Amino acid sequence: MASKIPDSHNFDEQFLTCPVCMLHFRDPRVLPCLHTFCRECLQEWATKQQPLECPTCRTQVSLPDQGVDGLRTNFYVNNLLDFAAVKKGAGPGVPCQVCEGKAEGARSWCVQCAVLLCESCTNTHRKFPAMKGHQIVTQENLEASEGVPSSFQRKAFCPKHEDQVLTFYCEPCQTLVCVACTVVDHRPGDKHNPVEIGSVAERKKRDLQKLLANIEPREKDVRASLKEIEGEISELPTSADAAVEQATGYFDQLMAFLQDRKKEVVTEIVSRRQEVEKCLETQKEAMEFELAGLTSASEFCKQALEHGSDVHVIGVEGQARQRVDELMTTPSDLTARPSQVVFSEGTAVAEFRDDVARAGSIQVKVKAKVSVEIKPAVVEFSNIALLSTVDKNGQPCSVLKDDVTATLTDPSGQAVPTQLQEKDRGLWEISYTPEVTGNHRLEVKVNGGAVAGSPFDVKVQSRDTPVLTIGREGSEEGKLSCPSDVAVDMDGNIAVVDNGKKRVQIFDAKTGQSLRSFPVDGESPWGIDMDSNGQFVLTFGNYPTGNQAIRVYSREGKLTKTLKPDCLRDPFGVAVLQGGRMVVVDWGQQSCLLLQPDGSLIRDIGKGQLQDPWFIAVDESRDLFFVTDFSAHRVFVFDLEGKLKFIFGEQGWNEGELYNPTGITVDPAGNIVVVNCGNGRLQVFGPDGTYLRTVATVKGRGPRGIALTPDNHIAVACIDGRCVELYRYK
Template sequence: MASKFKGSADFDEQFLTCPVCMLHFRDPRVLPCLHTFCRECLREWATKQQPLECPTCRTQVSLPDQGVDGLRTNFYVNNLLDFAAVKKGAGPGVPCQVCQGKAEGARSWCVQCAVLLCESCTNTHRRFPAMKGHQIVTQENLEASEGVPSSFQRKAFCPKHEDQVLTFYCEPCQTLVCVSCTVVNHSRGDKHNPVEIGSVAERKKRDLQKLIANVEPREKDVRASLNEVERELSELPVSADAAIEQARAYFDQLMALLQDRKKEVVTEIVSRRQEVGKCLETQKEAIEFELAGLTSASEFCKQALEHGSDVHVIEVEGQARKRVEKLLTTPSDLTARPSQVVFSEGTAVVEFRDDVARAGRVQVRHTGKVDASKCSVEIRPAVVNFPNVSLLNTVDQNGQLCSVPKDDVTATLTDASGQAVPTQLQEKGRGFWEIFFWPTGNHRLEVRVNGRSVVGSPFDVRVQSRDTPVLTIGEEGRGEGELLYPTDVAVDMDGNTAVVELGNRVQIFDTKTGQSLRCFPVDGEACGFDMDSNGQFIVTLDNSLLSIGNQAIRVYSREGKLTKTLKPDCIRDPRGVAVLQDGRMVVADRTQQCCLLLQPDGSLIRDIGKGQLQDPRYIAMDESRDLFFVTDINAHKVFVFDLEGQLKFMFGEQGWNEGELYNPTGITVDPAGNIIVVNCDNGRLQVFGPDGTYLRTVATVEGRGPQGIALTPDNHIAVACFNGHCVEFYRYK
């Protein structure tokens, strides 16, 4: 919900008005779709309609057991209503609402009691123990404020201890509690864990920021598509009228012979214009509907972050997340649609006498005309027992992506004997197509658009073993595109592969082509490597025999410029590093046999794993579960800790067989929470479930001394091969 509050006394009446009764909100309640209405309006609406639908967006609503009374109160709207009332009623000469003007005029406002007080009554009010926690806002603060003061928020009191403010949150119970509750009903133990609401609210605020970030790209696309549909609607009459005029001119030359056919075609054009207009109007309505939902959800999250109290943020975050998830999982179709009605002559007039029955054609033309000679196909390396997806881009004569009917695109795959192999063809976006198939050997793929072969078609599709890398980057050396003892690998914000070398260098490669894009030097013997949320490179420097006392963490910009060096006293021999979204870091320290949780400035928060780890090497984060994973090369295990330092579980049995670990090094986590680990000695690249259960082996990296690994956006695993002086990519999905 967006705030339309402008200044010290101006409110947008529409923002404070219930869409049902068109009056100021009375006890505003929030539906799961994040739209707000008066409680009584919702009660009346619910008696008239079953199942209940939101009056604004028509989303079906399941009320809680308590009915409308069980819906959450919109605290922010209440605060604005209170503030508007106070600003309107706190002018000169307004009497105190307690002593009825027996003393001087009103000077203050009690947020909890919602009354104006004179100075004498304010002092008396503050002395009452039961009103000790009430928030008093002075007239000076009200007059000086440009907006709603941050202090102008009703404090939330405990329903069980009415004189106690809600200041704690019991995470197992997911309940806000007061100090007394933490002693009586929610004392810390196995079943309860009360924490101050400030830290919980900060986490919820970060979650709301993520929701906004998830909504904004789709909102941008929907808004752009809506503008495009509106433009096409405005241009539709022009193209249709032009077609009518062309048809009339054409048929006027045929005079009486074609008079009847002329009328038929004109009628058909008008009919088609109505059909196309109806189609566009329908899509416009669907896009506007989705845009309204996305905008409402985004604005609601923003206002919760900007104006909501900690209590409010905690209460609405889950509801907001459900709404956003529902919006993003049921998007409307933004792809191309029929947008023009055109007329074409067909046969020339002089040749047309015998074809009168077939005279004239009316077509609905899609924007952009595809040019097969400029379309392109990307053939991705095929791996045995893996599905393969090749990518087709359809473009117009100007090289711009354009959509075409599915029937105009064909993809024919044949095996070595000439037998056809089933394929699936699907447009994933305007001009973007996926050709999906499951290869069993070497094949040929022929792709045609509008009956014409795409440039390069037919294409050879060669299937290789899972143990053969689909791409190898680098060879031994110090030159551009060469590598010398790579220790770790990461994927930057542009999808490129960044490699750190023990030989004091970071080099960035194009993940698709393997071409070196740029490199920059590192002052020290680099070991661990990660990227922060701003795209900066975080590099740990090894404390080797040649550089004793040089252990440090260096931060480089996306361009490779050194921005800062961290030399905290707590580190001795840093190895792998993982950076959290908020900038904190977890560093494996080999000498101290533990991991260090550090602030962004390098100061120590806590050490983790002392007495449990023997030789920690590489680290992977799973912030969705607040866990991190560390490989222990001597223990032949993976240890799993939370950020509080508690060991959650560990897995791994020493051995060379599938599911066993032998000197594990690189580790990463996929979006589903599965854990990918590589053994240094036998090169086995394996996948384990979120609980450490063995799932499968991806590949075997033979004799390369694999170290750090990373998962690329196109589902390949990049492996830094220390002894092979290269980075190898293996198919993951």
């Protein structure tokens, strides 16, 4: 499609100007990064640097073997330059550029020759056989056109046959060729397939349209982001000035407090000085008065002794004693007196300096895209919602904690306390513990603005309601027939053994979405566990074919090992130890088998003690394993040496009692989680078997194997319910 360019004087000079020489393009060539420059400019630029960088975008480019001459010519720019020159020079009275005659003036333009022609030269031009294919544009068409006419394009001639126009495209060679080339060098056959360029061009145009469709959304986003950045740049002085104003006010207030305190202390010093001075003056007067009395008495006694007669001495001694007694009875205090006014630092200068260094901080707020993920919530449990902040490039970015607020209200409108904690860069946990069931509302704000979608509906369910149900009855991908056991793989996904369809399906533990599945060999797959390499270890019972085995599958679902030890009769549950050893419940032998990685027997455990063993869990930190006994309604605890350590559980339907226990697992604290098949109660027992609490009552029928997920949910395989249910554990 031709570009709509008005008059020559309105041409975008920047578009027609080489960024290097700042002149109109001369023989414009296109780099692989799609920027155009003069051929000579590129040649000069290439001599100055190796490897060559685009002068505009600084992208490193590799030149073809021919150098700059091997780069494609920008024909579109050439056409625009020609058209600009024609529009500028095709005015009235412009002479023909062939005969230079002035009588008629130029009337037409030969696109191929790039010359203005009068009518006579135009007719002559058309008569030359070699010029019959040249495009002639009349002056009327030039004046009437609002853009570049579609015919205003130089024809491309074959480099081998200079009089032949390029009209074919050899697809195997990816080369434009002429008619002569299709006869000689590109004859149709196995190696060559010349096609008319019209059909190829249409296909290429469609490809370009697809490229445009890919570019335009990104271009739109970049333009919008650029506009935002320009707005932010324009707003930056305002925010910085506001920050300066706030900081100035803050520190002015601190200094005002210090000045006020300084005045208070100085005033108090003056006041205390006056008090002390008055006290000292009073004490001084008392001492001076006492000293005068003492001096007078001393002089009187001395004169009597030196000059008095015996009669005189006898006469004055009593009077002198009375006076001295008076003076000595009421002496003034010579020690206890305020003497100085001293300033004491309440806060050491060094400590205050450190406090001042921490007074105020500068943060750069990042405009972030915020999303909130509401996790399933259960009453009386600690629940979380996840808040994610990313920058414009989709990378996690941090925001200030003070800039994030989360307010949760229950169905009655009462506030539910929430806690906000940044778990990782750009990832926040909003935690809360609801006290009632029903729809709650979570309002989340960042930087004072509500997050998209806020307030969010948070449905708080009872603890007996599964937070997620995976699968339903069916044979298609994502559906289940008879799920017998579950395990958690290395990625935290849930692996389910489908006994009915003889396959393992992997589900996302957060969404329940089916990720993949793989078929398993053999009949009656029952138990599953993961080894330390992330491989799946499955048991296969002997019903109905007697083909009992242990099979190991890779993460991708390929069979890597089949074990058929002679000691194996009818395996159910399985637990894999760190070193590759396995403990397998053998229902047929009413015992547990401790096996080497190759399947050879180490020891048979529990024979004569177990009646109806089903599933097993191992606590390697204590060298213990736990076995559910379906008919005995108990859990048996053995060490790996085979010694029975203790038994817990009593038959019954009440809390803390067991009724046909099946699935069992151990949490990181050593607590034992057991599910009853009889009443669906999912219970927790301490490491010593003491009942602690009930997690939930499983809704799905026929609970079998269970597993603890990394995010503290219990996954329960419900063989009769054709599903896996997840319940909150913590």
